[in-house]
Amino acid sequence: MKYSHVVFDIDGTLIDTEKAVLRSLQKTILEVKGIKKDLDELKFALGIPGKDALIKLGIEDLEKVEYIWTEFFNEYSDEICVFDGIGKILQELKSNFITLGIITSKTRKEYEDDFMNLGLDDYFNVVICADDTIKHKPNAEPMEEYLKYTNAKKEDTIYIGDSIYDVMCATNAGVDSALALWGRDDSDNIKSTYYLNCPNDILNILFNKSC
Known part of the structure; x- marks a missing residue:
């Protein structure tokens, strides 16, 4: 893995x-x-x-x-809706004992109001919100806070997001990134470690499965 x-x-x-x-x-x-x-x-x-x-x-x-x-x-x-296939992917990752986290630009209150009623929050071990750090994406601080909190190694961690801010946050922290293309029109020449056309591509990276 x-x-x-x-x-x-x-x-x-x-x-x-x-x-x-x-x-x-x-x-x-x-x-x-x-x-x-x-x-x-x-x-x-x-x-x-x-x-x-x-x-x-x-x-x-x-x-x-x-x-x-x-x-x-x-x-x-x-x-507002959950993207197709996300729930299934999270369930499979969790069943393989992968630690799941969130780094978001939402405040903690926004996270609770906008996200927790969608039925996904139980999958995640750690959630880093905007009010948990002084600096925000694209700065490395949110990812550094996650690594510090979980004691995760950089080489064992990947950050999946749909914007250049997400990719830069990961890159600035020395962590691999994956650009989620299902939430945007194209990659806009954003340089990421991986490019994901559908949520199932996450499994391709981790377990050599694909869409």
């Missing part, structure tokens, strides 16, 4: 939240600044903490606007 620790991003990797995130952010900016941004203009917000995205958009009253964004996000909650 190549890796004994498999760590996942959440949004765009385990669950499909892109429309909910972008549409609610678009609605928030329209509400707060009176500007309607194209959804493509807001894609930079995928994979980084919400507060960081708002700072990049020139928002000053972060607490107030984060609340507005959360309220709008909840309006799109029925569009």
Whole structure:
């Protein structure tokens, strides 16, 4: 077995939240600044903490606007779903005694509100959220925190995510990465250790199985 620790991003990797995130952010900016941004203009917000995205958009009253964004996000909650095949993959990894972890740009509260009701949280031994570290993806600190907490070796660990921030976080920490393509249009020339076309490709890496 190549890796004994498999760590996942959440949004765009385990669950499909892109429309909910972008549409609610678009609605928030329209509400707060009176500007309607194209959804493509807001894609930079995928994979980084919400507060960081708002700072990049020139928002000053972060607490107030984060609340507005959360309220709008909840309006799109029925569009959030687990990607096909994820549950089966997690079950197989767990049955092979692989330690499963999460590194997410969500705060702990966002993790509890957005993810824990989807029936996947019991698979994961360790969850590193945005409020667990000072620096965030693409910085190495979230992965370093995971390695420290679990005593995992870098060479035994792989991080699976759908964005350049995920890949850079892993790379900066000296950990292998796998780019999940089922949550995005293409690889955008992102340099990752592996490229996954479907969740079953995770098994191909670990056990020489494929889609």
